[in-house]
Amino acid sequence: MSSGPPSESMSALRRLLIPVLLCALQASLCNAACAEVDSDTEAVAGQGFKLGCISCKMRGEVEGTATVDWFFQPKGEADFVHIYTYEDKNAMILDERFEDRVDWNGSKNTEDLQDASIYILNVTFNDTGTYRCLFNRILTYPFYEFSTKASKLVHLTVVAKATRGMASIVSEVMMYVSIIGLQLWLLVEMIYCYRKIAAAGDEALRESAAEYLAIASESKDNCAGVQVAE
Numbered sequence: 001m002s003s004g005p006p007s008e009s010m011s012a013l014r015r016l017l018i019p020v021l022l023c024a025l026q027a028s029l030c031n032a033a034c035a036e037v038d039s040d041t042e043a044v045a046g047q048g049f050k051l052g053c054i055s056c057k058m059r060g061e062v063e064g065t066a067t068v069d070w071f072f073q074p075k076g077e078a079d080f081v082h083i084y085t086y087e088d089k090n091a092m093i094l095d096e097r098f099e100d101r102v103d104w105n106g107s108k109n110t111e112d113l114q115d116a117s118i119y120i121l122n123v124t125f126n127d128t129g130t131y132r133c134l135f136n137r138i139l140t141y142p143f144y145e146f147s148t149k150a151s152k153l154v155h156l157t158v159v160a161k162a163t164r165g166m167a168s169i170v171s172e173v174m175m176y177v178s179i180i181g182l183q184l185w186l187l188v189e190m191i192y193c194y195r196k197i198a199a200a201g202d203e204a205l206r207e208s209a210a211e212y213l214a215i216a217s218e219s220k221d222n223c224a225g226v227q228v229a230e
């Protein structure tokens, strides 16, 4: 009973500490969550595709706002065309080729954008080319503002069907080759061993028979008693 008060105060401490710890953990997770993962570069015709573009804010503690522009350079053409802009949580498609085909897939419910990914619906072969996303970020310090730009390129190829990586095909073939090869080898080894054992058995039989005869004839010569016992 004397342990009552300490454990009570312990649990009170826990009630206080755990939320604090969770908050701290969450905050650090949120700050650490931004990683500049490269976009996929192979889309399948007729399906949707997420064009990834992430630019992490280097100074997590500084307030910032960003707007994003996407540009597209079709394969074989020289110039980039402005196709999409995202500003103040509003998206606008600026090119008729992408009309009704682009959805925002980036940071949601914030103007402090770090993920500017867009989602192209119903990809066509005409979407092949190079995409550039451009972040215009304004960092707000107590006494001044600092504007930065960051841009990334994504070289997109459109294929009729998802192609598998060469490495995965090679490793699958190697797997079958090695399974079949091992089994054949096992079979050959078994036949070989069986024959050897059979041959050795015959030999042993012949040898023991010869030995037996030799002993028998020897004993016939030397010991008449054995012959009697036989």
Ligand SMILES: *[C@@H]1O[C@H](CO)[C@@H](O)[C@H](O)[C@H]1NC(C)=O
Pocket: 103, 104, 105, 106, 119
């Ligand atoms: C991206 O947008 C597409 C189409 O609107 C949607 O189906 C998908 O869930 C979105 N993905 C993310 C991660 O927001």
Ligand SMILES: *[C@@H]1O[C@H](CO)[C@@H](O)[C@H](O)[C@H]1NC(C)=O
Pocket: 046, 122, 124
């Ligand atoms: C996708 O595009 C093709 C032609 O480009 C069209 O025939 C088809 O209806 C489209 N599908 C969707 C779901 O929009």
Ligand SMILES: *[C@@H]1O[C@H](CO)[C@@H](O)[C@H](O)[C@H]1NC(C)=O
Pocket: 124, 125, 126
């Ligand atoms: C692709 O581009 C060609 C040439 O500009 C055009 O004729 C064709 O209609 C386009 N296809 C799609 C699905 O947009």
